[in-house]
Amino acid sequence: MTRLSGYFLPTERQPPGDAEAVSHKLMVRAGLIRQVGAGLWTYLPAGWRAHQKAAQIAREELDAIGAHEMSMPVLQPAEAWKRTDRYKIEELFKLRDRKGAELVLAMTHEEALTVHVAQVVRSYRDLPLILYQIQTKERDEPRPRAGVLRTREFVMKDSYSFDRDLEGLEASYDKHAAAYDRIFDRAGLETYRVEADVGMMGGLGGHEYMAPCAAGEDEVAIGRGYAANVEVARARARPVELAPALDAPEEVSTPGQTTVAQVAGALSVAEGALLKAFPVVVEERGTVLVVVRGDHRVNEVKLGKALGAPFRSAHSEEIARSIGPPGFIGPVGADVEILLDEGVGEGSYVAGANRPETHLRGVVPGRDFAAQRADVRRVEAGDLVDGGEIRIEPAIELAHIFKLGTRYTEPLAATYLDEQGSEQLVWMGSYGIGPARVCAAAIEQYADEQGISWPRSLAPFDVELVGRGRPGTDEHALAERLYDELRSAGLDVLYDDRDAGPGEKFTDAELLGCPLRLTVGRRTLAAGEVEVQVRRGREARSAPLDGTAEAVAKLWRTLP
RNA sequence: CGGGGCGUGGCGCAGCCUGGUAGCGCGCGGCCUUUGGGUGGCCGAAGUCGCCGGUUCAAAUCCGGCCGCCCCGACCA
Numbered sequence: 140m141t142r143l144s145g146y147f148l149p150t151e152r153q154p155p156g157d158a159e160a161v162s163h164k165l166m167v168r169a170g171l172i173r174q175v176g177a178g179l180w181t182y183l184p185a186g187w188r189a190h191q192k193a194a195q196i197a198r199e200e201l202d203a204i205g206a207h208e209m210s211m212p213v214l215q216p217a218e219a220w221k222r223t224d225r226y227k228i229e230e231l232f233k234l235r236d237r238k239g240a241e242l243v244l245a246m247t248h249e250e251a252l253t254v255h256v257a258q259v260v261r262s263y264r265d266l267p268l269i270l271y272q273i274q275t276k277e278r279d280e281p282r283p284r285a286g287v288l289r290t291r292e293f294v295m296k297d298s299y300s301f302d303r304d305l306e307g308l309e310a311s312y313d314k315h316a317a318a319y320d321r322i323f324d325r326a327g328l329e330t331y332r333v334e335a336d337v338g339m340m341g342g343l344g345g346h347e348y349m350a351p352c353a354a355g356e357d358e359v360a361i362g363r364g365y366a367a368n369v370e371v372a373r374a375r376a377r378p379v380e381l382a383p384a385l386d387a388p389e390e391v392s393t394p395g396q397t398t399v400a401q402v403a404g405a406l407s408v409a410e411g412a413l414l415k416a417f418p419v420v421v422e423e424r425g426t427v428l429v430v431v432r433g434d435h436r437v438n439e440v441k442l443g444k445a446l447g448a449p450f451r452s453a454h455s456e457e458i459a460r461s462i463g464p465p466g467f468i469g470p471v472g473a474d475v476e477i478l479l480d481e482g483v484g485e486g487s488y489v490a491g492a493n494r495p496e497t498h499l500r501g502v503v504p505g506r507d508f509a510a511q512r513a514d515v516r517r518v519e520a521g522d523l524v525d526g527g528e529i530r531i532e533p534a535i536e537l538a539h540i541f542k543l544g545t546r547y548t549e550p551l552a553a554t555y556l557d558e559q560g561s562e563q564l565v566w567m568g569s570y571g572i573g574p575a576r577v578c579a580a581a582i583e584q585y586a587d588e589q590g591i592s593w594p595r596s597l598a599p600f601d602v603e604l605v606g607r608g609r610p611g612t613d614e615h616a617l618a619e620r621l622y623d624e625l626r627s628a629g630l631d632v633l634y635d636d637r638d639a640g641p642g643e644k645f646t647d648a649e650l651l652g653c654p655l656r657l658t659v660g661r662r663t664l665a666a667g668e669v670e671v672q673v674r675r676g677r678e679a680r681s682a683p684l685d686g687t688a689e690a691v692a693k694l695w696r697t698l699p
Numbered sequence: 700c701g702g703g704g705c706g707u708g709g710c711g712c713a714g715c716c717u718g719g720u721a722g723c724g725c726g727c728g729g730c731c732u733u734u735g736g737g738u739g740g741c742c743g744a745a746g747u748c749g750c751c752g753g754u755u756c757a758a759a760u761c762c763g764g765c766c767g768c769c770c771c772g773a774c775c776a
Contacts, residue, residue: 152725152737153711157704157769177768230775247776281700281774289775297776335776345776356775539776571776607735642736660735670735 141600143635147184149173150647160354162579163286165591169651171599178283178291185633185651186578188599190294193574194273196325196596197296200318206269206298211251213275217241219250222550230278244277249547249569252299257553260565263303266555267311271298273574285354287575288535294575300568301548303555308542308566315540315570319348323537326577327594327699329584331366333359335539348538348572352583355533360518363527370440373514374522374529376432376482379411384487385501388471391489394496397466399433402498406489410434414483414490414502416468418453418461418475421446426453426461430470430504431480431516433489438517445478445513463493470508471499479510535580538572582652585675591652592675595698600633602691603653605644607660618659621669621687625657628688630695649674654698655691657682675699 147170154164155174166172171186182190198208217233220226220243226233232244245251252270260266273296280291287293300311316332323330328350335347347368349359360372367373396402403410413433419442421427427446431437443450455465461475462468469491470477483504490502504510520531545564548554553565578597585592595601602625606618622634633653635644641660648656656672663669669687671680671694682690 149709151710155769156711159770174768249776276776278775282770282772284770295776536776541776569776605735609734640734640737642734642738645736647737658735662735 141631141633143633144637146633148651149183150650158286160285160288160579160583161586162288162354162582165582165586165650166286166579169591172287178280178289180287180290185599188631189578189593189597190574192597192599193326193577194294194296197322197572197574198273200322200325201269201271201296201298203321204269204314204318206271208272209270210272210274211245211248213245213277215243215245215251217243219254219551223250223547224550225250230280232277232279246276246278247295247569247571248272248274248297249299249543249567250551253547253551253553253567256301256565257548257551260301260553260555263555263557263563266301266303266565267307268301269298269311269314270301271296271570284356285579287579288354289356290575293573296572296574298570300570301553302566302568303557303563304566305544308544308568312540312542312568315568316346319538319540319570319572322572323348323350323577325596326581327596328537328577328580330537331359331361331534334367334371343542343544345539345541347536347540349534350537350576350580350584351532351534352580353533354579354583355535357534357536358531359534360522360524360529360531362524362529365524365527365529369517369531370438372518372529374518374524376435376484376516376519377521377523378484379409379432379434381412381484381486381488382406382408382500384503388499388501388503388507390492390494391498391500392496393467393498396496396498402489403433406498406500408489412489414469414488414504416462416470416473416491418458418468419446419450420453420457421450422448424448424476426457426475427478428462428468428470428473428475429478429480429515430483430490430510432483435480435482435516435519437480437515441517442478442515445515463491464495467491467495467497468493469499469502470504470510471502473508477508477510478515479504479512480516481512481514482516535576535583536573537576537580538570540570541568543567543569586652587677589646589677590650593652593654595654595695598653599631599651600653601630601695602632602655602657603648603651604632604634605641605648605656605658606634606636607641607658609638614660614664617663617684621657621659624688625691628692630688630692649677655695657687657691673698 149170151168154168158164173181234242276295277292283289302308330348330350332346335345358369360367360369399410399413411432411434414430415433417429417437458465462473488502489500492499521528548565548567554562557563581597582591608614625632654674658670668681671682
């Protein structure tokens with residue numbers, strides 16, 4: 140029974156003054172969420188309905204691959220987190236109970252579940268297993284943002300697979316990938332599965348499911364048959380016009396010209412005809428000079444992998460001491476390890492001379508300096524993958540799936556006995572979806588001037604019924620009757636029975652964004668049919684007065 | 700953590716520079732009006748001006764400290 144007159148749906152004409160993202164503004168304006176603190180949000184009834192629809196889609200598809208739902212506590216003893224070496228993570232909330240015992244608020248549940256599996260699983264006969272929950276996660280985010288997109292507390296559908304070996308893990312992983320494809324297809328979103336960085340989870344690799352939209356915090360490189368997070372994307376650089384070769388590097392005076400743009404301008408060459416030097420200090424290794432093409436940027440995730448150790452950019456005193464005057468450094472004659480990006484093609488480049496106010500031209504990698512090669516640059520729009528150009532779009536990370544391998548089962552001693560009776564480590568995967576982000580992404584992707592336009596699978600209600608006319612009138616009686624009939628036909632109906640003007644009701648309905656809006660008033664009686672608006676596109680339709688509910692239910696099933 | 704900004708009825712904002720009665724729009728309550736795109740009118744309720752301290756006869760306003768929130772960056776399963 141959802142009559143708007145008695146519902147808790149506080150719509151606002153104006154968005155919060157500090158909101159930027161479309162989904163943030165609209166979720167607040169439409170009465171779906173309210174803020175409690177930084178990164179802490181209450182879901183009001185309609186918002187929670189949408190969230191629950193996203194969660195339910197995930198639940199159904201997980202159940203369909205043989206996963207079993209369960210529930211674990213958020214508040215946990217710190218001990219297992221110490222064993223997996225994750226107690227040190229800054230985002231992990233840590234606290235003590237009255238006895239002084241160390242506890243954490245779980246940011247994910249690998250530890251808790253693996254402890255159980257370690258206790259319960261004895262034999263290869265107990266595997267494989269896929270277990271999941273839909274439950275709260277806590278993370279002390281350095282910067283919560285954009286409404287519900289990045290919060291300190293949020294719900295996650297987190298599932299975990301346990302297999303006897305890598306082959307089993309691959310199979311469980313593939314099941315999840317297929318289930319996730321179905322989930323996002325059902326959610327009505329445009330998404331890409333992309334190669335991803337594994338970050339703090341560790342393990343053998345993973346994929347993210349990304350939904351392109353303006354508010355996204357990540358960037359995705361998308362090409363024909365290719366999609367990857369920019370953090371890990373690899374592509375072939377578009378060629379650049381280089382200066383003619385010289386027999387040997389030649390000094391040119393470049394007073395005060397410390398940026399690629401300045402030097403390229405002064406020498407009338409393309410920025411890509413320069414070599415850009417990026418000095419870093421690598422733990423237990425010292426300074427390394429990373430060199431990329433002048434029009435390229437260093438990708439720190441890729442660089443970290445190439446270096447195989449933590450690093451930071453060098454301070455200017457360190458640069459001056461170990462390489463040359465900042466702004467004029469280059470690989471030629473630099474007495475440090477040099478890492479040359481693979482995007483630097485053969486030919487003759489301009490580079491810093493390691494002398495004040497001076498650059499060199501005619502620098503040929505390999506001839507004039509020796510370097511290790513690695514792919515450490517950020518891909519750029521227009522780079523080529525399989526002959527096709529890529530584009531780069533901002534996107535929301537909706538889900539992340541990981542092949543964890545034995546990253547957690549080893550420290551937590553989750554083992555089983557194989558057919559030969561020998562003890563083996565369990566192979567593990569973990570898989571997360573954020574229903575809140577699914578909802579926010581849907582809003583971001585489909586909102587228009589009037590407000591939200593939900594995919595039918597996520598909408599808090601299938602139909603909003605706008606009643607005109609006061610109690611006692613024929614049109615009011617008709618609206619009441621249709622409300623009952625629509626619900627009997629299996630539709631979720633929000634009935635706007637408020638004593639309010641038509642403009643207010645229509646505006647609120649379009650702000651909330653249910654896929655269909657029905658209007659019942661005097662015109663309905665006169666015309667003998669009910670006016671129906673399809674929210675996506677705001678297209679006007681009609682339904683007969685006889686059998687309205689069936690006609691509306693049928694129409695609903697055809698919607699995106 | 701670095702940079703920038705904001706905190707004044709439920710929401711959005713002005714007032715602060717130059718100290719002296721706390722204001723506007725929307726919303727809210729009552730009456731009338733209107734009833735297919737936020738109708739119009741009259742009346743009314745509602746604010747410790749984020750908190751603490753200081754200066755002053757007097758502080759929303761000036762000074763100091765703290766807290767909260769937002770944005771950019773860093774960071775981020």
